[in-house]
Amino acid sequence: MTTAPGRSPARTLITVAPTGAETAKADVPTLPTTPEELVETAVACEAAGAALIHIHVRDSDHRPTLDPVLLKEAVVAVREATDLVVQLSTGGAVTDPLEQRLTVLDADPDSCSLTCGTTNFGDDVFLNPWGFMVDLYRQAQECEVVPEFELFELGHVHALRRLIDECGLPYGDKVHVDFVMGVPGAMPGTPQTLLAALALLPAEVTSWSATGIGRTHLPIAAAALSxxxxxRVGMEDNLVFAKGQPVTHNKELVSRAAELATIMQRPPMSTEEARELLGVKERRAR
Structure with a gap:
């Protein structure tokens, strides 16, 4: 790990996941699904303390899509409007075919998600077989894109160990993981589970984040900071700010995360600090 045992990083990387692929615009009209809404969200969340944005793209009917033109347009638009690290989801929707998910890196993001195994996902199955994981990892190395290894299960931690052994380190030689906790059917969003997962992390891991889905949002945020x-916060993962109070903008979740981090004397990282933490290649026009 990058910090000595028993010590925390001086600052906190805050990732915003503003949209996702599961929530319908008709059900949550404030969900940012248009290009204009995505850029406005990115600008506001950067100002609130986010340093990385995890993007799922929607089409003109607000449906999840992996359309290569729309992906590229999203990357370019957010990169032009902000200094955020731009990360594309390679998970898409749970129904997206594996071969289409392997085309995401053609959009030239700074980073991409790489889920380390198949998992139950509510009533569905999020498919990530071993061969697909290896293909995506090697493609990320070739494209010089930094993967974020998403871990939904304790077994995914072991799969990460296997990936590193077979494929080596990612581009930039940093290994950043995100524990996605509280998905129905996957590992529970509890501090005890988080600590168990941390104990299993490979020594090559240089940084980690955690995501609590739904009502596990705040407990996991507090445990992760501690x-x-x-x-990682955002409307992809949580639509309720407090009991009886829906989230109306992703910046609300980012601002609260930034406040929590600051109270813990680990204020939000700048985008430049995040780029150094993750080993991101410079893709911005200068």
Whole structure:
């Protein structure tokens, strides 16, 4: 790990996941699904303390899509409007075919998600077989894109160990993981589970964050900060700010995460600090 045992990083990487692929625009009209809404969200969340944005793209009917033109347009638009690290989801929707998910890196993001195994996902199955994981990892190395290894299960931690052994380190030689916790059917969003997962991490891991889905959002944020981790928040993962109070903008979740991190004396990282933490290649026009 990048910090000595028992010490936390001085600052906190805050990732915002503003949209996702599961929530319908008709059900949540404030969900940012258009290009204009995505850029406005990115600008506001950067100002609130986010340093990385995890993007799912929607089409003109607000449906999840992996259309290569729309992916590229999203990357370019957010990169032009902000200094955020731009990360594309390679998970898409759970129904997206594996071969289409392997085309995401053609959009030239700074980073991409790489889920380390198949998992139950509510009533569905999120498919990530071993061969697909290896193909995506090697493609990310070739494209000089930094993967974020998403871990939904304790077994995914072991799969990460296997990936590193077979494929080597990612581009930039940093290994950043995100624990996605509280998905129905996957590992529970509890501090005890988070600590168990941390104990299994390979020595090559240089940084980690945690995501609590739904009502596990705040407990996991508090546990992650206490254990020296970073945070992912956003309407992809949580639509309720407090009991009876829906989230109306992703910046609300980012601002609260930034406040929590600051109280813990680990204020939000700048985008430049995040790029150094993750080993991101410079793709911005200068």
């Amino acid at each position: 254990a020296g981790g970073h945070l």
